[in-house]
Amino acid sequence: MTDIQAVMTRVTRTEMVGEHLVRVSVAGAELWNLPWGPAGPGPRADAYFKVLIPAPGCEHVAVDTSDMSHWRQEFLSRPESERGWIRTYTLRDARVLTGGFRDPTEHVPEMDIDVVVHEDEDHGGLGPGAKWGSELSPGDTVQLMVPSASGTWWAGWDEQRALNNQVVVAGDETALPAAAAIVDCVDRSVSLRAGTADKSGAPQSLHVAVEVPTEGDATLSAGPAVLSRGVERDGEIHLTLESGTELTWTWLTRGTTSERNERLESWLRQELEGHVVTARHAASSCEEGEEESGDFVWATADAAGQGPYWFLAAESSAVKSLRRMCVSHGVRKTDISFMGYWKRGRATE
DSSP: OOSEEEEEEEEEEEEEEETTEEEEEEEOGGGGGSSOOTTOSOOOTTOEEEEEEOOTTOOOOOOOGGGGGGHHHHHHTSOHHHHOEEEEEEEEEEEEEESOSSOTTOEEEEEEEEEEOOBOTTTOSBOHHHHHHHHOOTTOEEEEEEEOTTSOOBOSOOHHHHTTSEEEEEEOGGGHHHHHHHHHHHHHTOOSSTTOOOGGGSOSEEEEEEEESSGGGSOTTTSOGGGGGOEEETTEEEEEOTTSOEEEEEEEEOTTTSOTTHHHHHHHHHHHHTSOOOOOOGGGSOOTTTTTOSSOOEEOOOTTOOSOEEEEEEEHHHHHHHHHHHHHTTOOGGGEEEEEEEBTTBOOO
């Protein structure tokens, strides 16, 4: 049985949860065929999926589910004006929706997708993903490529690596949904692994910083639900999660006075200086080009590692810079998960 499938959903609602962030909620019976496990629909830390965005005036492209190993090649072989685009998004949250469609007794999963809406900094205008998210209305259909019920969630987050550990999460606005979902899952003891709910899997501490464009993006509705329970001190929100994890959440507003990633780098540098790094060694310096060539900027920490777990997610060049900073401060490369969620000036899928 394949571990990937195409499903059709319908938009139930849209909401601007930040100045540059729209939340798109989709639902449908086919979403039952995801690896929810006995716990049912809910948040899954850093879980992602693909959205097939149709070209203007075109219908959704039919995907051959009989041979899913070649679906991408077949999709991309068609002219862009006919097939549209593939974009990757994070599962922000999920629940069971009752009576959301024609049948008031129907129970179907409803998923939230948070879409960053901003103009392309290099080419101007909204990109396909931002335009898609900003123009959706209730009743519109949305086609997703998702893991099957027999498979596992796709995610860069390693909950076993975070187990009873110190965890640092740093990201830009595109990583906000993943960071918020991670906090929600730690708070509720929800596992990426079907049927697993174990409070012993919680981190000791979770320090999160997210750089966003404006103050209007640093909202309670855009962040994890637990922030409403927190206490703000010196620009940070502090609270103890239900799992026992000590959370520190920091909003970093870029505004018009800072370059992209500038405030995030400054925050991470201070965070690194606050950790005692004992594993400095000759291999700590990041060799030129190592693991950083090509368009795919993505690697996960060694599950057998013992040190603090560093989770970095942002624009590709920013992630490379953040990772180099960690390594230059003596952090083992195997203690770092880093994901380039997008690439400035280039379309990514």
